[in-house]
Amino acid sequence: MNTVGIIGAGEVGSNIARALISIGYNVVVANSRGPETLRQLIQSLGPSARAATAAEAAEAGDFVVIAVPLKLANDMPVMELAGKIVLDTNNYMSWRDGNYPMIDSGERTVYELRQEHLPTSKVVQAFTHIQAPRITNAGLPRGARRRLAFPISSNFPEAIELVAALxxxxxxxxxxxSPLRESWKTAPGQPAWRDLNHQNRDELIENISKAQRFVLR
Incomplete structure (x- = not known):
């Protein structure tokens, strides 16, 4: 696997692209406005990046990163994403995404909804607990005491394995x-979210154990 499709070219998508290029990946980047609007970004990313449509990025990627809000779910290239591991970077924010009664009631998590929107893909929560500019510069060697840790969640073990290695x-x-139905434990407002800038693995495990479910009515 050496090519990643990235759908979404804002702050999150562009910083993920830079991080992946730094460890040897090629990236194919798409946004909602068309490849011609990405010239400046692609130039800054260098020869390992190229612009494409969302469908082209999905088809080209050995796996795919979705860096757009859930409210744009209808714009996803479902057919081209079939069978692929899809990293969902979204955090549910009602002020941005609008209200989703199934999420607010606790019936579904945001990642379960993404999985339902992409029924033939393998959705995994990823890159949700780090500020975008830090993705490229906050990493530490394995075993470092203050190495940051992030929650990942999926219904597919192979997706967890890929993202953990990444x-x-x-x-x-x-x-x-995991599975996706447990991802509410790291949602905005939970202890794991409040400490997202500085928690190591042991602290994240403890924060997940402190999660309390609340329902918006």
Whole structure:
């Protein structure tokens, strides 16, 4: 695997692209406005990056990063994402995404909804607990006491394995909080979210254990 499709070219998507290029990946980047609007970004990323449509990025990637809000789910290239591991970077923010009653009621998590929108893909929560500019520069060697840790969640063990290995190469630890229905434990407002800037693996495990479910009515 050496090519990653990235759908979303904002702060999150562009910083993930830089991080992946730094460890040897090629990236194919798409946004909602068309490849011609990405010239400046692609130039800054260098020869390991190229611009494409969302469908082209999905088809080209050995795995794919989605760095756009859930509200744009209808714009996802479902067919081209079929069978692929899809890293979902989204955190549910009602002020941005609008209200999703199934999430607010606790019936579904945001990643379960993404999985339902992409029924033939293998969705995994990833890159949700780090500020975008830090993705490229906050990594530490394996075993470092203050190495940051991030939650990952999926219904597919192979997706967890891929993302855990990817984060390790980037200098981060992970905590498997699978399956997707358990991902509410790291959602905004939970202890794991409040400490996202500085928690190591042991601290993240403890914070996940402190999660309390609350329902918006």
């Amino acid at each position: 984060f390790d190469r980037l200098g981060y630890d992970t905590v498997d909080n």
